[in-house]
Structures are given as structure tokens and as C-alpha cells.
Amino acid sequence: MGKDHILVGLEIGTSKICVVVGESKPDGSIKILGVGHAPSRGVRKGEIVDFDTAQKCVHEALVDAEEKSDVMIQSVYVGITGSHISSFNNRGAVNVPEDQEEITDMDCENVRGAAKEVSIPSQNAFIHSILQHYYVDGQDGVLNPIGMIGGKLEADFHIIHGIGNRIKNTIRCVREIPLEVEDVVFNPLAAAQVVLNQNQKNLGALVIDIGGGTTDFLVYVDGAVKQTGVLAVGGDHITNDISMGLRIPMARAEKLKVEEGSVILGNSLPGETILLKDDHGFAGKEIERETLNTIIHMRMRETLELLRRTLLQRENYLDYLGAGVFITGGTSQLKGIDNLAQDIFEMPVHRTHAQTMSGLTSAFENPQFSTAIGLIKYAQAIQLDRPSGWLSRIKRKIPFFG
Ligand SMILES: Nc1ncnc2c1ncn2[C@@H]1O[C@H](COP(=O)(O)OP(=O)(O)O)[C@@H](O)[C@H]1O
Ligand SMILES: [Mg+2]
Known part of the structure; x- marks a missing residue:
């Protein structure tokens, strides 16, 4: 298999590091060969704050991806985010x-x-x-x-645009592994390539990628990218609120959110509770279901309302989103998030993940991998656009960071 046909996407997320290995086929399709991942440490709100720790995690995810795909990874497309963008x-x-x-x-x-x-x-x-x-x-x-x-x-x-040194730090972190960085790509631009099809881009769509520490967004109107940005709020803020509000450890709060949580209010029976068993110095606790859901609802409503206000700050593109809203990223799995978003944006909302790929089905069905898979699609698009040769190599050099 020629090296040119292998494309690798790397997302250094706040919650997890994800490396997706794909094979670009001559007919323009992509086959996912393997996905490596590792919990992320040393990353806050999408930005590296502890270089050595983050680098170890990237390395761990890389080794995992190499084992799963049986490919020696030499170069990657790196996703970036952060509220400096x-x-x-x-x-x-x-x-x-x-x-x-x-x-x-x-x-x-x-x-x-x-x-x-x-x-x-x-x-x-x-x-x-x-x-x-x-x-x-x-x-x-x-x-x-x-x-x-x-x-x-x-x-x-x-x-x-974004702060040059922050982006350079991400690139350095990857290059020291050592891995060649083919390009850096703003996360939601990558995710949009796999969660939307051309028709939805033409009709108009808002993509929201809600991860752990950030909510990245992008608006397509009339087939063109019109608005993009980052809010420094994500699913980890919900976990934090649950931990503080219910006075339970963070790890328990995270588990409770994922397994029992919902943003829908008024659905639990009066007095319905969830029993948290005792464990490692934690005495155990009974939690009222409606209280848990209220905490989740409040934070999610605040985040989505902030996003709506942010989008309306400059120009109102919300009236031109014929295809509606597409939510992806780990937090898109929160029960009822689509209903809440529908109330706030007053249009159809879809929970989504990468579409139309072959290979590992479980990988593209996971919304936490949308960005990393999208990086491959993005990479394929620019490679098809630029036939190999001297000029294309020059153009492919990372602007300002090459
Ligand atoms: N089933 C689930 N329900 C609700 N939240 C979830 C679920 N699975 C993961 N999450 C949340 O998704 C976030 C991580 O999403 P991800 O897209 O991987 O983030 P990042 O790209 O920032 O690393 C975490 O806040 C995690 O709690
Ligand atoms: Mg992410």
C-alpha cells in the first residue's frame, strides 16, 4: 500500500487523544483502518498546558493506532481548537x-x-x-x-486565525514524538466534512462539536463556511457542576452523568432517586433524579444559549440554516440534548457522527471520533486538489509554521 494513500488524523482533545488511520481510495472514498485513543492529560479547554504529559498521551494513542491499523505512522494532520481562535x-x-x-x-x-x-x-x-x-x-x-x-x-x-505560539506548541509537541505534521486544521472544519453532506452544506447547517472542555462550531450557508468559533465550555463543566452540586467525587459525577443523566426536566417520578454505592472512602449517597437532571439542564441550556448569542453577535445566519443543527462530539450523547437544542435554536436538530465511510463501523459511529475522522476527509480533499509535485509541496507547507 503506497504511503500516499494513508492519511492520519490526530485530535488532541481535552478528554481524549484520538488517532485515526484511513486509506484514501482512488474513487474518493475512505476506509478507516484503525483508531487509537488514550485519555488526555495536560490539556485544558482544548489547549496544551503540560507539554510533557500531553506528549506522553499523544504517544500512547499513536502506538495504539499503529497496533490497530498495522500501519507505521509517519505524518499526521493535527486538529486544533481553543478560545484564542x-x-x-x-x-x-x-x-x-x-x-x-x-x-x-x-x-x-x-x-x-x-x-x-x-x-x-x-x-x-x-x-x-x-x-x-x-x-x-x-x-x-x-x-x-x-x-x-x-x-x-x-x-x-x-x-x-489564532495565537501563533499556542499553535506552534501543538506542532512542536507532535514533531518531537517524532511525527511529521502535514497541516493543522481547525477542529470543526474537519468534523463538518464528515457529519454534513454537500446537500446539507448547500441548504445551510450549523455544526456543534461539544467535547470535554470546548464547544466548537461552524456554520455553512449556501455551500460556504460563514462562521466558526470556540466556546471554552464543554461536557466537563456539567461533570464539575454535578460534583460540586451533589458533593460527590468527580469520577462518580462523570459516571452518573453518562449512565443516568438527561437534560429533560419533569420526566422522573416524584421522589425518584438513584443510589450511589459506597466505594473507596466514599460513603455512598442517594441522589434525586430530578436534581441531577436539573443541574445538567441548567449548564447545557446556558452553553447553548451562549452559543446562540455568539452566533447572532455579528450577522444572523440562523435564518438560513435549511438543513438545521448537527450536534457531535462526546457530549452529543447526553440524553435529550437534541430536544433542548431544538427549543433554543427553533429548528430541527440532529445528533450525528461521521457518515459514509467503510472499514471500522464502530469508529465512525462514535461521535467522539468525528473530528479525527474529519481530519482524514479534509486531508483527502486538499490532496486531491493539489496534484503531487514541487508546487503542491510548497503549498502544502504549513503557513507560518512550516
Ligand atoms: N454517553 C455520554 N453521555 C454524556 N456525555 C458523554 C458521554 N460520553 C462522553 N461524554 C462526554 O463527552 C466529553 C468528551 O467528548 P470528546 O468529544 O471526546 O471531547 P474532547 O474532544 O474535548 O476530548 C466528556 O465531557 C464526556 O463526559
Ligand atoms: Mg473534540
Whole structure:
């Protein structure tokens, strides 16, 4: 099997580290060969805070993935998140040289450069500039301007940037293992590639990836990425609230949330309780089911309402989401989360995971793996877009971090 056909995604999450090994098939499909994972330590709210510890965990997940896939992993696509990441939309414009007959790929590169001629904080670096739409001499809806005749080329981009040193730290953590980093990809961009199909992107969709320490989101309208971001709140905040509110150890709170928890209120019988057995210095306790669910409900409602407010801050794209909301990530498994999200966003909400893959079914059915699987899909898309050769290698160098 040629190395070129093997693609590896690495997500350094707050809860778990996940390495997915996939094989890109000539027909554009992907076969999942193996998934390695390890509990994550040294990561807070999606960012590495203890370098050595996080590196050990990445190594553990990597070894697991190599064993399960029977592939020697040499390079990876790394997902990144963290509340330092921000984004905006901007239009770039260039004049096509008069002696030039038609618009070339160089003009398209130049218009991308022009869209990035905006000031971002000095410590920040560009992570992505995602094309939305081209315009040739004011004509909109141009899908591919290369080869067209025109004097002025414009394009709208969604631009994502973040603190350079934080991103460099993630890259260093991986490179020291040692593993080559092919590219860094903002997490929800990866997840969206496998939870949405083209039709849903065209209709308009909001993807919410609720993990342990962050809630990452992305909005597609009319087939283009319009909004992205990160909230520094996730499922671990629910666990923390349960632990504090019910005065039980964190590990018990986590188990209680996963096994018994629900965001739906008013469904338990009056006085219905859950018995926590005694264990290792914990005296045991009776918990009222409605109290547990109220704690979960309050935190989840607050998080989703915060997300809604954040999305509405700049422009109202919520009215253009014909396909609705798609929730993934570990916390999407919380019972009733779709009903609550439906109330808040007032549109259909789907709990989802990676779609249309072959290979390990159990892997793509797990919403905790959506981002890592999405990284492979993302990688495949850029590799298909850039045939191998000198220029493609130059382009593939990580911007600012190569
Ligand atoms: N069945 C479940 N019900 C509710 N929450 C869950 C369930 N399984 C996992 N979680 C929560 O999902 C979060 C981890 O999700 P994940 O997507 O792996 O996070 P990250 O990418 O940040 O590492 C944790 O907060 C965990 O408690
Ligand atoms: Mg995640």
C-alpha cells in the first residue's frame, strides 16, 4: 500500500487523544483502518498546558493506532481548537493584468493574499482562508474563474486565525514524538466534512462539536463556511457542576452523568432517586433524579444559549440554516440534548457522527471520533486538489509554521 494513500488524523482533545488511520481510495472514498485513543492529560479547554504529559498521551494513542491499523505512522494532520481562535469574513480584490488573456490560478492566489491584508493581533497567525465565492467584473456566483476573461477578480473568504505560539506548541509537541505534521486544521472544519453532506452544506447547517472542555462550531450557508468559533465550555463543566452540586467525587459525577443523566426536566417520578454505592472512602449517597437532571439542564441550556448569542453577535445566519443543527462530539450523547437544542435554536436538530465511510463501523459511529475522522476527509480533499509535485509541496507547507 503506497504511503500516499494513508492519511492520519490526530485530535488532541481535552478528554481524549484520538488517532485515526484511513486509506484514501482512488474513487474518493475512505476506509478507516484503525483508531487509537488514550485519555488526555495536560490539556485544558482544548489547549496544551503540560507539554510533557500531553506528549506522553499523544504517544500512547499513536502506538495504539499503529497496533490497530498495522500501519507505521509517519505524518499526521493535527486538529486544533481553543478560545484564542477567531474568525471573520473578508473580500479580496485584484486587477487582472491588461496583457493577460484570461484569469489564471496565480490571480486566484493573489486574491486570497489580498483578502488577508487586514490587521490581526500581532501575536496571531492565519490558520485558514476558506474560499466562499468568486466574482468576475462584478458577476457573482462564479465557481471557477480560471480561464475566464475578466478585468477584476474578487473573492470572499472566511479567515480563521489564532495565537501563533499556542499553535506552534501543538506542532512542536507532535514533531518531537517524532511525527511529521502535514497541516493543522481547525477542529470543526474537519468534523463538518464528515457529519454534513454537500446537500446539507448547500441548504445551510450549523455544526456543534461539544467535547470535554470546548464547544466548537461552524456554520455553512449556501455551500460556504460563514462562521466558526470556540466556546471554552464543554461536557466537563456539567461533570464539575454535578460534583460540586451533589458533593460527590468527580469520577462518580462523570459516571452518573453518562449512565443516568438527561437534560429533560419533569420526566422522573416524584421522589425518584438513584443510589450511589459506597466505594473507596466514599460513603455512598442517594441522589434525586430530578436534581441531577436539573443541574445538567441548567449548564447545557446556558452553553447553548451562549452559543446562540455568539452566533447572532455579528450577522444572523440562523435564518438560513435549511438543513438545521448537527450536534457531535462526546457530549452529543447526553440524553435529550437534541430536544433542548431544538427549543433554543427553533429548528430541527440532529445528533450525528461521521457518515459514509467503510472499514471500522464502530469508529465512525462514535461521535467522539468525528473530528479525527474529519481530519482524514479534509486531508483527502486538499490532496486531491493539489496534484503531487514541487508546487503542491510548497503549498502544502504549513503557513507560518512550516
Ligand atoms: N454517553 C455520554 N453521555 C454524556 N456525555 C458523554 C458521554 N460520553 C462522553 N461524554 C462526554 O463527552 C466529553 C468528551 O467528548 P470528546 O468529544 O471526546 O471531547 P474532547 O474532544 O474535548 O476530548 C466528556 O465531557 C464526556 O463526559
Ligand atoms: Mg473534540
